[in-house]
Amino acid sequence: MTNQDPNKIKIKDLSVYYNQQSCLQSISLVVPRNQITGIMGPSNSGKSTLLRILNRLSDLIPNILIRGQVFLEGDDILLPHFDVNLLRARVGMVFAKPIPLPRSIYENLTFGPRLHGVKDRRTLDERVETSLKAAILWDEVKDRLKTNAMELSGGQQQRLCIARALAVGPEVLLMDGPASALDPVATLRIEELMADLRKSYTIVIVTHNMQQASRVSDETAFFTMDDDRAGYLVEAGDTVEIFTNPKNQITEDYVSGRFG
Numbered sequence: 001m002t003n004q005d006p007n008k009i010k011i012k013d014l015s016v017y018y019n020q021q022s023c024l025q026s027i028s029l030v031v032p033r034n035q036i037t038g039i040m041g042p043s044n045s046g047k048s049t050l051l052r053i054l055n056r057l058s059d060l061i062p063n064i065l066i067r068g069q070v071f072l073e074g075d076d077i078l079l080p081h082f083d084v085n086l087l088r089a090r091v092g093m094v095f096a097k098p099i100p101l102p103r104s105i106y107e108n109l110t111f112g113p114r115l116h117g118v119k120d121r122r123t124l125d126e127r128v129e130t131s132l133k134a135a136i137l138w139d140e141v142k143d144r145l146k147t148n149a150m151e152l153s154g155g156q157q158q159r160l161c162i163a164r165a166l167a168v169g170p171e172v173l174l175m176d177g178p179a180s181a182l183d184p185v186a187t188l189r190i191e192e193l194m195a196d197l198r199k200s201y202t203i204v205i206v207t208h209n210m211q212q213a214s215r216v217s218d219e220t221a222f223f224t225m226d227d228d229r230a231g232y233l234v235e236a237g238d239t240v241e242i243f244t245n246p247k248n249q250i251t252e253d254y255v256s257g258r259f260g
Contacts, residue, residue, distance in 0.1 A: 005074070008033035008172060008202040009054065014068035016049055018061070022230035023049055027068070029221055029236055031172075036194060036203045038217030038239065040210060041254070045223040046231025047206045051174050054204065055091035056084045072172070089116055092165030096177035098157035100149035100164075105141050108149045108160060112168040127167045134200075135163035136193055155186025159193065166201075173197065175205040179212065191216050210255060214243050222251050 009031035016024040024046040031037045039047045052058045053070060056077065069076050077087055089112075101108050109128045110118075118124060128145065132138040137159045141147070149160055158178060165173060175194070179187040194203060194216050207213050213220055220243070221236035235248050246252045 004033075006032055008073070009204075010069075010071040011050075012069040012071070014050075014053070014066070014070060016046070016053065016058075016067075017065040019063045020065075022228060024231045025226075027233050029233060031202060031204055032219060033202045034198055034200070035218040036198050036205060036216055038213040038220045039204065039206045039223060040208070040213045040220060041223035041231075041234075042225070043208070044229060044231070045225045047223055048176050049231070050223075051093075051176050051204065051206050053078075054172070054174055055088050055093055056082075057088075057093065059084065085116070089168045090170055091172040091174060092168060092170035094158070094161050094165055094173065094175045094178050096180045098154060098161050098181070100152070100157050100160055102148065102150055104146045105149050105152075105160065106145040108164050109167045112164060116168060127169075131163040131167040134166050134197065135159045136189070136196070137163055153186075155182050155189055158182060158186070158190060162190075162193065162197075166197075170201065172202045172204065175203065177206055177208060180208065187212075210243075214239060222246075222248075222254060224250060224254070 007030040011027055011029045014024060014027040027050065039050065041047055053066065058064055058066065066078060070078050072090065101111060106128055109131055110124045113124060113127050129138060132141065137156060140156065149157065152160060179190045182190065197203060205216065217239045219237065220239040222234045222242065223231050224234055225231045234250050235246065242251065243255050246255060
């Protein structure tokens with residue numbers, strides 16, 4: 001019996017360029033499985049760019065050049081022959097602003113599974129219930145699955161988007177500021193949900209909110225940019241250590257509010 005690698009994702013010497021301008025430089029980072037890894041830092045430090053590379057949404061960006069390696073369970077996802085559709089099933093994405101499809105709640109949740117070949121109605125029904133329960137939304141919507149998803153509140157829409165990502169059966173959940181457009185009550189629900197989801201999923205969250213990073217993350221990576229506006233990783237490690245005993249003065253200045 002072999003020991004399972006404690007790290008779900010390994011990023012090695014990753015550099016990204018837009019229109020020949022450096023955006024991320026020489027990033028090396030590990031993402032532990034079944035933990036929440038928070039990525040924080042000032043605007044334009046490359047945080048969201050990194051997130052999009054982890055499920056190859058970066059392929060949709062024109063004039064982008066990516067160098068380095070990103071391993072998911074030992075497989076380099078940046079290789080040209082890597083199955084991008086399979087990758088996006090394994091690595092789900094939730095954006096800052098809830099973007100439900102203008103369809104029923106049920107159709108929102110079955111869209112992904114159908115796209116990946118699931119046709120059986122019983123299986124689809126099970127996916128809907130399971131994902132809604134995982135997103136702590138089932139009890140609120142189980143009697144109105146035919147209702148248009150646009151009628152849900154903002155917080156409910158975000159949990160629906162999380163459920164929609166879960167319905168495909170991912171291993172990793174990427175969350176780009178998932179509570180930034182929500183009120184404090186809805187934000188708390190999302191944070192509680194993330195804490196529960198990490199039992200079954202590996203989560204990477206980008207946040208501009210240092211307090212949120214300190215509350216929800218097991219590990220934290222701090223990014224900033226140099227004088228040429230290229231983002232780089234300053235340091236990463238245990239969240240408590242990053243906030244109370246950072247190794248780098250730049251990190252100390254950021255978490256203490258002296259810049260950023």
